[in-house]
Amino acid sequence: MTAAPVTEVSERPAHRDPNVLRWLSAYTASMIGDSIYFMALAWAAARTGSASGTGLVLAAGSIPRALLMLGGGVLADRLGPRRVVIGSDAARALLVLGLAATLFLTAPTVGVLVVVALLFGAVDALFLPAVGALPPRISPPGQLARIQGMRGLAARGASIVGAPLGGVAVATGGSTLAFAAAGVLFALSLPLLLSLRISPLPAPADGTAGAREASADSARKPNAWQDLVGGLRHIRRHPVLGPLMIVIALSDLGFVGPLNLGLILLSEQRGWGAAGMGWIVAGFGSGAAGAALFLAVRGRVPRAGLVMSLTALIGATGIAALAQVPSVALAAASAAFVGLVGGLASALCRALVQTNADPAYLGRVTSVSTLFTYALIPLSYPVTGAAIALWGTGPVYAVSAAVCATGGAAGLAFTALRRAELPR
Incomplete structure (x- = not known):
């Protein structure tokens, strides 16, 4: 009788x-x-x-992400994603502003930077699952695909704006000013996050596996480890989520290495230089932005599971072509194609994750899908670099394309995922 009224999410377009x-x-x-x-x-x-x-400083942040990402999903489910996002963003602001103050007083050392990278990676392990679990709390299910398109546009815009701003800050005031600017931006997001209206997700329907699991968990009052195991069990037993995690893992494994570290080595081997690599990255970014804009405008894609699987499969051909084309222009065009179809597949993956995960497990499910992209796959960079050094870019890109294609084929092979739809 004394509980605060629940705020319902708006039914208007996102x-x-x-x-x-x-x-x-x-x-x-x-x-x-x-x-x-x-x-x-x-x-x-x-x-x-x-x-x-x-190299140690740049690699250090991946370690806590890999170790703590799943725990971040548990925390998001226990405390609510909004609290975790606000707390982790505040921690990032304080950490980076503190580093800026330190560098204002003294020169940077490897030890200090490694500690900051480790701490930032640990906070990121909390931030990423929570921010991915927020959209279903602020909009109806039918708007989630549009939100993922808007999120993709924001991410592309941030990368376009952030790099020049960082360069200007470094050129003007060194890394001290750049860290200060980053900390201020983290801090600016806090009032917006505090003003969000959050609605609890509806409970899963009685009789479903998720309802039985949630009820059993509630009766046992599980600890954090039991929460984590329960989330992994939920994914494994779900007819869509289990196959979807396989698709995400394979697609990212075949996609991330060639499009990050691989592009640097490819441009170097072909003599295209930094300018050539910049055009290729711009091509990929424009394609990904096009996919995000399409989803933001359209709002929903029929037969989402089938489209996601087919676009992942088709995108593999663009990855293989990148290492074979003879000019920067063709490489940029191939990258734009990969960005277009890959961006669409990625956004549909996220929307399917959010609409199929039972409410009690959304943070944990998001943490598993995020773990592949932001923690485990970057650890494959040394393997990608060593393979390119041994066999060249062509064979490595071909193998990466085959792995990515296997992810798309897996999506087509699982009937429940192939037939998965987004809510209207």
Whole structure:
């Protein structure tokens, strides 16, 4: 009788919903801050004069992400994603502003930068699952595909704006000013996050596996480890989520290495230089932005599971073509094609995750899907680099394309995933 009334999410389109736009603005500010932070970190590490130390600093953040990401999903489900996002964003702001103050007083050292990278990675392990679990709390299910399109546009815009801003900050005031700018952007997102109206997700229907699991968990009052195991069990038993995680893992494994580290080595081997690589990256970004814009405008794609699987399968051909084309222009066109179909597949994956996960497990399910992209796959970079050094870009890109295609084929092979639909 004394409980506060529950606020219902708005039924208006996501792009006209002030609540969604507040979330999107906060997310954009955080993503721009991320871009500036990573540029400043790389520059500060390079200024130490140690090549091995620079590599250590840049790799350090992946370790806590890999170790703590699943725990971040448990925390998001226990405390609610909004609390975790606000707390982790505040922690990122304080950490980066503290580093800026430190560098204002003294020169950077590898030790200090490694500690900051580890702490930032640990906070990111909490932030990423929670921010991915927020959209179903601020908009109806039928708007989730549109939100993923808007999120994709924000991410592309942040990368376009963040890199030049970081460069200007570094050129003007060194890494100290760049870190300060990133910290301010993290802080600016906090008022927007605090103003969000959050609605609890509906309970799963009685009789479903998720309802039985949630009821059993509630009766046992599980600890954090039992929560984690329960979330993994939910994914394994779900007819859509289990296959979807296989698709995400295989697609990311075949996609991320060639499109990040691989492009640097490919441009170097072909003599295209940094400018050529820039055109290829721009091509990929424009294609991904096109996919995001399509989803943001359209709002829903019929037969989402089938389209997602087919686009992942088709995108593999573009990855293989990247290492075979003879010119920068054709490489940029291939990258744009990969960005278009890959961006569409990725956004549909996220929307299917959010609409199929039972409410009690949304943070944990999001943490598993995020773990592949942001924690485990980057650890494959040394393997990708060693393979290219041994066999060249052509064979490695062909194998990566085959792995990516296997992910798309897996999506087609699982009937429940192939027939999966997004809510209207």
